[in-house]
Amino acid sequence: MDNNKNVIILGIETSCDETSAAVLANGTDLKSHIISSQIGTHQKYGGVVPEIASREHCLHISQVVAEALGQAGMGFKDLSAVAVTYGPGLVGSLLVGVSAAKAMAYAADIPLIGVNHLEGHVYANFLEHPDLRFPLLALLASGGHTNLIIFRGHLDYEVIGRTRDDAAGEAFDKVARALGFGYPGGPNIQKAAFEGNAAAFDFPRAMLETGSFDFSFSGLKSSVLNTLNSARMKGEVLNTADLAASFQAAVVEVLVQKTLRALEKYPVKTLALAGGVAANSNLRQALQQELDHRGISFVYPSPIYCTDNGAMIALAGYYRFMNDDYASWKLNAVPGLNL
Structure with a gap:
């Protein structure tokens, strides 16, 4: 690879119900970022319908990529590689993105890069904080996963805590549905909680066995x-x-206390919050309050980068490209992919 040449990555994300594409130059310059959301389509069903999601991706993927390239003022001949989410997520949705990315990369004769969706969420922090120093601890809280991850360097990380059953975001969606708030659950729970008393109901906080950094929100x-x-x-x-x-107070307390325990064992200087639940203002405020007097810096993405987006995939793809970590043409969707 010519280190003097601009590295231009097209990132594609279709793991659930957002069709997104972004063009990123040299790991720091976001040239374009397009998101086509399906929230309005799925709201009537109270949640994402996988078959409908994959059809919507089929309808919009070409247009979204075209808009991303147009906004960036580029064509396929300008790209260095195409990076795409290949898991975890809904298998039908993933297949649309992977198939499109393979076709584009093959036609343009450029590398294909497979990106783990969860890895992408953590890298969303680097979009706005490119100078983050390692090692750092990442708290990833999304619809399907709640993880604590130690990052010792780019692409060098260790998962120290995982979801054992319902993830934080999944619990938000299910409780919101039961309360009649509809989909998406997280923003609706937070909005209602502003008017409520967090001490009115004594819901359980599952901390699991001593020394465990795993999460459980099913109970x-x-x-x-x-x-x-x-x-x-x-x-x-x-x-x-x-x-x-x-309910929100119980979720936040578990996330905060588990994170603080991890920070006691792993002496890092930075906590990075990531995933859809990172948009929850109560969680951010609770973590900020605890970290202010511990000498630990705290970062989290803007709301647009907390949701599923192509920009984070492009950035994670950039670091894989720089490491010559390319995917083969046999790349397939892996809905249960772990970090």
Whole structure:
């Protein structure tokens, strides 16, 4: 590879219900970023319908990529590589992105790079904080995953905590549906919680066994559902704002306490928050308050980069490109891909 040549990466993301593409130059200069969201399509069903999501990706992927290239003022001949999410996620959605990326890279005769969606979420922090120093601890909280990850360098990381059952974002979506808030759950829970009393209901905080950095939100979700069902059987009407606030407080406390325990064991100077739940203002405020007097810097992406997006995939792809870590033409969707 010619180190004097500009490195231009097209990033493609289709793991769930956002069709997104971005063009990134030299790992720092975001030339374009397009997101086509399907939220309005899936709201009527109370959540993402996989078959509909994959069809929507098929309808929009070409247009989204064309818009990203047009906004960047570039064509395929200007690209160094195409980076694409190949897992984890919905298999049909992933296949659309992977198939499109393979076709584009092959036609342009440039490398194909497979990116782990979870890795991409952490790299979203580097879009706005390119000078982050290693080692750092990342708290990734999304719809399907809640992880604690030690990053010792680019592409050099260790997962120290994982989701054992329901992830934080998944619990938000399921509780929001039960409370009648609809999809997406996270923003609706947070909005309702502003008007509620977080101490109204004493929901459980699952810390698991001593020394574990793993997460479990299934019991918390079940406790909220049981509280609702019990009230309905008795003909009682509960305050949904109080339920939302109490539930949110339980999730935030577990995320914060697990993170603080990890910081005690792994002496890093920076905590990076990532994933859809990173947009939750209560979580950010609680972490900031705890970290202010510990001498640990705290970063998190802007809301647009907390959601699934092509920019984070382009950046993660950039570092893989610089490491000559290319995918073969046999790259396939891996819905259960782990870090």
